[in-house]
Amino acid sequence: MKKKNGKFKFLYFLGLLLLPLELFAAEHTIEMLSSSDGQMMVFKPAVLKIDKGDTVKWISKNPGHNSAAIEEMIPKGFKAWNGKINEEISVKFTIEGIYGYKCTPHYILGMVGLIVVGNKTSNMENAKNFALEAEKKFATNKNRFTNYFSQIK
Numbered sequence: 285m286k287k288k289n290g291k292f293k294f295l296y297f298l299g300l301l302l303l304p305l306e307l308f309a310a311e312h313t314i315e316m317l318s319s320s321d322g323q324m325m326v327f328k329p330a331v332l333k334i335d336k337g338d339t340v341k342w343i344s345k346n347p348g349h350n351s352a353a354i355e356e357m358i359p360k361g362f363k364a365w366n367g368k369i370n371e372e373i374s375v376k377f378t379i380e381g382i383y384g385y386k387c388t389p390h391y392i393l394g395m396v397g398l399i400v401v402g403n404k405t406s407n408m409e410n411a412k413n414f415a416l417e418a419e420k421k422f423a424t425n426k427n428r429f430t431n432y433f434s435q436i437k
């Protein structure tokens with residue numbers, strides 16, 4: 285009986301190996317919020333680490349927000365996404381690296397976020413340099429990018 289069970293487990297494991305990798309890709313959600321935990325105009329979580337192949341969906345918790353890639357802050361070769369206001373856009377991340385994004389109408393208020401895909405941070409320096417210049421122009425939340433980048437090791 286015990287042996288039979290072991291064989292079954294082996295076949296089950298083998299079956300898992302044969303499934304397409306896609307099935308293991310996770311879907312993450314980020315909320316678009318006007319206020320949360322004393323923070324105004326904020327994505328939650330604002331810093332998200334995911335695996336290559338995972339999908340991120342932005343949820344419209346409060347009206348008036350969107351998610352749009354900051355073109356200077358994404359890896360080369362990845363198509364910049366640009367959600368409409370209130371659109372719950374889904375993006376599949378197929379290239380490793382760091383991704384900066386914004387809420388278009390509230391970019392000036394520092395409504396930004398970071399996604400790290402995999403371990404490779406090939407565009408880290410470029411993205412960070414751009415971000416630290418960009419946040420100087422924010423009217424509020426002037427240290428957001430500095431804070432968010434400090435959370436990435």
Ligand SMILES: [Cu+2]
Binds near residue numbers: 390
């Ligand atoms: Cu917004």
